[in-house]
Amino acid sequence: MIRRLIAACVLALAVAAAPSAQTEEVVHTFELRDGQIYLDGRLLPDAVPDGLDLTGFAMAPLEYSGPLAPVLEIDGEAYVLENERLVTMSESSRPGRGVYIMGDVAETEAAPMPEEEVSPIVEAAYMRDVASRDGDLYDRMQEAAAMQTESDALAARIRALPSGPERTRLRGQLRDLLSDLLDLHHEIREGEISVAAQRLDAARQELSDRRDHHDDIVEGRLRELIGGQ
Structure with missing residues (x-):
């Protein structure tokens, strides 16, 4: 292992x-x-x-x-x-x-x-991070996963049916479901972009602060390395 x-x-x-x-x-x-x-x-x-x-x-x-x-x-x-x-x-x-x-x-x-073992680990870590910082976004992602499972099951039913009214009805139902799922994915992506923008702004501010105090940081690191002398 x-x-x-x-x-x-x-x-x-x-x-x-x-x-x-x-x-x-x-x-x-x-x-x-x-x-x-x-x-x-x-x-x-x-x-x-x-x-x-x-x-x-x-x-x-x-x-x-x-x-x-x-x-x-x-x-x-x-x-x-x-x-x-x-x-x-x-x-x-x-x-x-x-x-x-x-x-x-x-x-x-x-x-x-193997990639099939790595992907679930990465996905689980990402979902833990989302759940800890944005409960609404996490709920939407869980809803999208449930809708994806539903659409896959409905598609399997449609593929097994011969041409006819029932197949046509389910095909329309699947189209509506896929449309709603795409809208939800767009909402999720907007939420992820918003979080990324906030983190980028924070990183830029931290970099600006560090540049403003360049000499202080260098002096502190120097004293740390040589034992405060």
Whole structure:
């Protein structure tokens, strides 16, 4: 069995205000090496909870700062680093917060996972994210899935019928159903575009803030790397 790991970041309880000229934003480095968790190059001996085996996983160092905290999604279970220890998302102080993929995907075996196995995992992760941030959009997506199942079943009935009034009636019913389904897909897409636009605006603002405090960030990182001297 191929196990999967995704490195990501999650928003903290409250988005911190933009750093002022007197505030230095500290950039942290999160790493997974040889089954152990490292923060800023320092081993966290108690970070991995009992029963969680990270042997064989590898990932590139993940840098984060401000209102973000690192997350590992391991075989479909999300773990957040809190107080220098990995805890499940449901047990953390950040349940329901949006997760932003920033790291690499690693496998414990060289063989790639078949697409038919990858797609459900990706889809399930996306649906969890939608459910946590927009209940109405999630409900519309669930409705669309039910309508798709209904249309597939109705199409199968039509294909099995000979030409005649019943086939004609069901064909018209299927056309109406497909029209409603297309309208619903358009609504869902509009909702997804709106969310993407909001995230893009937030990312642009964060980049602008970081550029405004470039020197403060560099000085803070410099002191962190050389031990505050």
